[in-house]
Structure formats: structure tokens, C-alpha cells
Amino acid sequence: MRKGIKKYSPGIGKKSKNKNKGSLQAACEKTRRVSLCSFRAVLTVEAAFVVPLFLLAICTLLGMIDLYRVQALVRTSLHQSAQELGMYASVESGDSGVSTPVGVLSTGICIAYTKSHLPELGDYVSVNLIGSRYENHEIQLKATITYQLPFSILPVSKIKVGNGSVVHAWTGYDSGDTGKTDGGDGDEMVYVSDYESVYHTSVHCTHLDLSIHQGTKEQVERQRNEYGKKYHACERCGGDSHLVYYTEKGDRYHSEASCSGLKRTVRLVEKSQIQAHTQCERCRGTGK
Numbered sequence: 577m578r579k580g581i582k583k584y585s586p587g588i589g590k591k592s593k594n595k596n597k598g599s600l601q602a603a604c605e606k607t608r609r610v611s612l613c614s615f616r617a618v619l620t621v622e623a624a625f626v627v628p629l630f631l632l633a634i635c636t637l638l639g640m641i642d643l644y645r646v647q648a649l650v651r652t653s654l655h656q657s658a659q660e661l662g663m664y665a666s667v668e669s670g671d672s673g674v675s676t677p678v679g680v681l682s683t684g685i686c687i688a689y690t691k692s693h694l695p696e697l698g699d700y701v702s703v704n705l706i707g708s709r710y711e712n713h714e715i716q717l718k719a720t721i722t723y724q725l726p727f728s729i730l731p732v733s734k735i736k737v738g739n740g741s742v743v744h745a746w747t748g749y750d751s752g753d754t755g756k757t758d759g760g761d762g763d764e765m766v767y768v769s770d771y772e773s774v775y776h777t778s779v780h781c782t783h784l785d786l787s788i789h790q791g792t793k794e795q796v797e798r799q800r801n802e803y804g805k806k807y808h809a810c811e812r813c814g815g816d817s818h819l820v821y822y823t824e825k826g827d828r829y830h831s832e833a834s835c836s837g838l839k840r841t842v843r844l845v846e847k848s849q850i851q852a853h854t855q856c857e858r859c860r861g862t863g864k
Contacts, residue, residue, distance in 0.1 A: 700726045710745075
């Protein structure tokens with residue numbers, strides 16, 4: 577072999593290539609681990625912001641739904657109280673022998689009556705009736721609802737919303753304005769309800785003011801009402817359930833508390849408009 581010429585060995589190049597390849601794989605693995613750790617760190621930071629915001633949005637949405645429910649309950653209560661107070665307004669202080677649950681109407685009476693008929697709304701809801709009044713034969717009920725979210729991640733200020741109902745009180749009419757004479761049948765106002773062919777001269781007639789009780793079907797069938805009559809199944813709801821509903825003065829039992837036979841939608845009309853109706857026996861018996 578000549579001097580100066582190095583002998584080529586194939587193993588040396590192979591080892592060098594393997595060494596470079598191993599270093600490259602290690603670098604890639606290290607880079608992959610660093611990227612994965614960075615990705616996890618990014619997810620953790622995003623979750624720390626997104627999850628509370630998501631929970632806050634859910635709590636706010638549930639609170640708004642509950643606030644709408646509270647508004648609906650208060651609005652219904654105001655409307656019902658205004659209608660009842662409007663009917664009681666027909667009784668003046670000079671009327672003898674006639675009484676109502678509230679006496680003579682005034683602003684204070686209207687507020688107290690309305691407040692006592694508000695539903696239970698919870699400790700996080702308050703209703704203020706200041707602003708309600710009774711003047712010029714008009715009942716104006718105004719309610720300010722203060723609502724505090726029952727659950728919230730962040731402190732949220734109380735929400736205030738308003739509701740109201742206005743009803744003109746029934747205080748009669750001037751016969752001189754209508755051309756009618758006092759004492760005629762057309763001047764007399766009577767009460768009628770749906771699904772009945774009789775009229776009532778007293779709003780306190782037991783046909784209109786029902787006291788509903790519950791009992792078993794077998795028990796009610798053996799009972800007698802206040803007039804000594806037996807109870808029979810209602811023609812509308814059937815009365816074929818184990819638990820039934822009945823009234824002390826009625827002669828039907830019902831399988832559903834929502835049956836129209838247990839409800840009365842009362843309207844005040846002129847007697848001349850319902851000539852086909854006859855007077856209620858109970859009203860005739862009391863002389864009212």
C-alpha cells in the first residue's frame with residue numbers, strides 16, 4: 577500500500593450516520609414534548625377564562641327566566657286584585673245592610689288588600705306598592721319589583737322592574753244620561769256566569785262563591801249536600817277518579833279541580849240583556 581493513502585473503512589461512515597440520526601430523533605422528541613406542554617398550558621389558561629364566563633352566562637340566563645316568572649305572577653295578582661276591588665267599590669259608606677271584605681275603598685285599603693294577595697316570591701324578591709292609589713273611581717295598582725339574582729359568580733346589583741293594572745270601579749250609572757227610568761228591569765244590574773241559564777242578584781250567592789273540598793269517590797257518593805241532595809258525577813269531567821272534588825252546596829263531584837263546573841267567570845250585565853235567563857233559586861230564597 578502506498579504511503580499517504582488512508583484505507584477506507586465502511587463502518588466509520590455508518591456509525592456517523594446512525595449517530596446523527598439518533599440526535600435528530602432526540603431533538604424531534606424534545607420539540608414534541610415542549611409543544612405538547614405548551615399546548616396544555618394554553619388550554620389551562622383558556623379554561624381559566626372561559627369556564628367562569630360560561631357559568632356566569634348560564635346563571636344570568638336562569639336569573640332572567642326566573643325574573644320573567646316573578647313578573648308574570650305579580651302581574652296576574654295585580655290584575656285579579658284590581659278587578660275584585662273594582663267590584664267592591666260599588667258599596668259606599670252610606671249603604672246599609674251591604675258589606676264587603678274591605679269596607680269602603682281608599683288608597684290604603686287598596687294597597688293593603690293587594691299586598692295580602694301577592695304570592696310567595698322568596699327572600700330574594702321584594703314588591704313595593706307605593707304609587708298605587710284610588711281616586712276618581714279609578715283603581716291604579718303599581719308594583720315595583722326588586723329582584724336579586726339568587727345565584728351569581730360575580731356580585732350583581734339588584735334589578736328593578738315595574739308592573740301595573742288600572743281598573744275603573746263600578747259605581748253605577750246615571751239613568752238620566754241613558755234615558756232609562758229608575759226601577760225598570762233594564763236598569764237593574766245582575767250577575768251571570770258562563771254555562772248557566774240563571775242570573776244572580778247577589779255577588780255573594782253560593783253558586784258564584786264556591787268552597788271546594790276533596791274526598792274519595794266512595795265517601796262523597798254516600799254524603800249529602802247542604803240541601804240534603806246526593807252527589808252525582810259531573811257530566812263534563814266524568815268524576816271517575818279515586819279522588820274527587822265537590823262543594824257543600826252543589827250536587828256534582830268532579831275528577832278534575834280545573835273542571836268548568838267548579839269555576840265561575842262572573843260578569844255584571846243589565847237584566848234586560850238576558851231575558852232568557854231565570855233568577856237563581858238561592859238568590860230568590862234570600863230575597864236579594
